Amino acid sequence: MEVVTGSLPSVITKLGELLIGEYDLQKGVKGEIRFLQAELESMKGAHEKISRTPADQLDNQDKIWARELRELSYDIEDNIDMFMVHVKGKKQAELQGMKKFIDTSVTLFRKAKIRRRIASEIKDIKIRVEEVAKRHDRYKINSDVAKPVKIDPRLFTQYTKVTELVGVDEASDELIKTLEEKNEASMQQHGKIVSIVGFGGLGKTTLANAVYEKIRAQFDCCATVSVSQTPDMKKLFKGLLNDLGKNTNEELLDEQRLIRVFREFLQEKRMKQVKQGPNLA
Incomplete structure (x- = not known):
């Protein structure tokens, strides 16, 4: 069965980019990002395992979980992209004097506000990721049941x-x-x-x-x-x-x-x- 992996590989890479560079995130937020990286990496492995399983050996819950994880990865990527664009903003023009000071002050205030928002969104994303992981474990009722074995014709x-x-x-x-x-x-x-x-x-x-x-x-x-x-x-x-x-x-x-x-x-x-x-x- 071919299961589209969504944006998982890209999301994991972009989370790594948030930990470095010009984003200046709070220490607590960085810790949550590292958690998300590790959790999504594990989910990616499980997702790839599902993709290698023949369709007739997958139960419906596996398919639902794979689809839910794929949609979650798209949502996370949209949030990260929006944050990166807002933080980088437009390049500063060659301003002078008071106008440059005012523009810089407004930019710093705007970036601080965005960082607070991304901190809140990262927490929400973490909750969603944890829930997706728990839901898969909670309803994985067939884990101890033998799946149909394909017999060599x-x-x-x-x-x-x-x-x-x-x-x-x-x-x-x-x-x-x-x-x-x-x-x-x-x-x-x-x-x-x-x-x-x-x-x-x-x-x-x-x-x-x-x-x-x-x-x-x-x-x-x-x-x-x-x-x-x-x-x-x-x-x-x-x-x-x-x-x-x-x-x-x-x-x-x-x-x-x-x-x-x-x-x-x-x-x-x-x-x-x-x-x-x-x-x-």
Whole structure:
């Protein structure tokens, strides 16, 4: 889900600008600005996390909070911009004598009044920011409830009967022929890898499983494993061992020991392994 971040990055930067330069804010106001910076930075992180979550896994409260935070950031930026413009004001003309003194006095009075107003507005903004943060926590009723997990559609093809598939025989026979082209002794010694490459939805997994079902009887053991771009190797090898029927207490083994058990189990065995990698983007 793409969630517009509003003015949050800009607001955080502008709050930093208020702490330096010519704005001459009261010490207490600076402390509240630093608080706002830290609070908005944390909110920005939470907002970015929401933006990376698929829309079907977001509850309505997440969406409401993201919209409320976005609107708040626009309001804060408007207030900061107005304050900056008033404090800087128009550039002083080259005035002389009493006229220059009067103009300078009026400007200083005006700026002091504006600083008092911004101090009041910063306090109001702080209250609003705190309320937005508390409201999110107060109504975050689904924090302990498991959200729907998106199931990899490739998993369903593993349980489809080959006889129910249409048009797969010719492709699977061609792939089997490719697998058998190498010298038999060479295959036993070194194994062979064949990649089925293509965009999502083309039937790569279906084809691999069709081949798997046709030639699995030729091998001592077979296994199917789905590999993501950042796989959990321990989970991967535990799944392989389970597929191979190897009974072992995997919970007590680390990744390296699992690999060793896997290697020892496959000694002197012929194995057909189907690996499913990520689709092309």
